[in-house]
């Protein structure tokens with residue numbers, strides 16, 4: 001007996017056709033098949049693996065029907081505008097060569113000698129990697145983890161989010177079609193299936209999601225010391241210094257706070273703007289926000305669709321209500337529309353550090369602005385959080401701007417740009433925003449085990 005996963009179209013609130021959740025027997029079989037296929041996958045050698053993954057990338061690029069179905073599934077399940085869903089799908093094939101280049105370096109053995117001993121460090125796959133994914137980028141986020149695991153010679157069992165099971169299944173079907181049978185398994189379900197997967201005979205968990213779930217996974221994985229990469233939530237600050245390019249800073253604040261309805265781990269969630277430029281900055285933010293079209297995610301002109309779920313919208317509305325009750329000023333009031341989970345962008349100023357909007361992850365379309373007088377004060381307030389994923393500083397090319405960048409407690413810092421890592425750099429969180437990291441050659445090695453062979457010279 002299996003349960004079904006009930007989901008709703010966030011644009012209408014109407015139920016979508018249920019998807020079967022995996023039974024525990026199906027989960028056990030998927031892990032066993034992956035484990036059996038893994039040694040053959042490693043024996044293919046790096047070029048053999050890369051060749052098959054390039055075939056997958058070419059299919060995503062060239063099979064326009066398959067790519068379009070995937071993009072439409074993403075929009076229908078989680079409300080992302082179709083143009084952004086298409087970009088997410090395109091990202092899957094565009095990244096492939098970068099992943100291949102980083103993984104090639106990671107898979108190479110290293111030799112060295114010291115004191116009459118020669119040591120070879122062999123980098124080997126861990127075995128079966130459970131990839132557990134969130135819903136906000138239902139294809140590109142798991143793809144980053146799946147590619148890292150496969151290129152380094154591991155087998156994978158993927159569990160998509162229970163909010164986006166169809167996007168997960170379509171992605172799985174496309175990739176599994178080029179791979180040896182059993183190597184890339186799929187299980188469907190919610191937290192219970194995720195827990196069972198972590199407890200099963202897997203060797204590593206590569207997880208992207210919330211801090212609370214990351215902690216639960218870490219506890220469960222401890223029983224067998226399973227290896228972990230945890231990419232978790234954020235509360236990214238943005239510091240706008242006096243002398244900053246107000247236009248560029250305002251554009252970034254708006255795009256990065258409300259794009260994907262703010263449901264981005266490296267969304268800008270707290271803007272600290274210097275009092276001297278506060279009014280000019282906020283006036284421009286207000287104008288830019290008014291240009292964003294809230295509408296049907298399947299329409300080409302739409303910039304913001306509905307939020308992904310009623311629960312997510314409720315979290316954001318509760319934080320906005322808390323800010324209002326405690327004296328924050330609404331420069332733009334987000335429109336609530338029903339049926340469906342619609343919430344337009346809000347711009348809030350006078351956000352105090354102890355408001356929920358400033359201290360908890362929002363994951364919603366809100367530009368939350370506070371004012372500061374001294375640069376040291378802005379830095380202290382930006383760092384006063386358990387999160388440390390991304391951050392950015394906007395200011396002249398001088399020592400003050402560089403000093404703020406040095407002082408920000410985050411894994412990924414942008415200077416007059418967003419914090420997203422460039423292709424070859426690690427994707428990494430500091431403090432409670434992550435454990436282990438991905439991308440980059442070093443990131444690939446989080447999916448591998450070093451073994452040494454020593455001999456006397």
Ligand code: NAD
Pocket residue numbers: 132133134135136137141159160161162189190191192193194195196198208209210211212213214216217231232233234264265361363389429433434
């Ligand atoms: P979530 O933690 O609720 O769920 C993520 C996944 O974990 C889902 O597939 C879920 O079914 C599964 N899960 C739930 N309980 C589990 C358990 N006990 N054991 C194993 N698996 C379990 O997160 P979400 O709401 O889907 O995603 C939003 C969160 O993801 C936000 O906090 C966001 O910041 C974070 N995120 C981080 C990054 C990053 O790169 N750091 C990227 C995207 C999203």
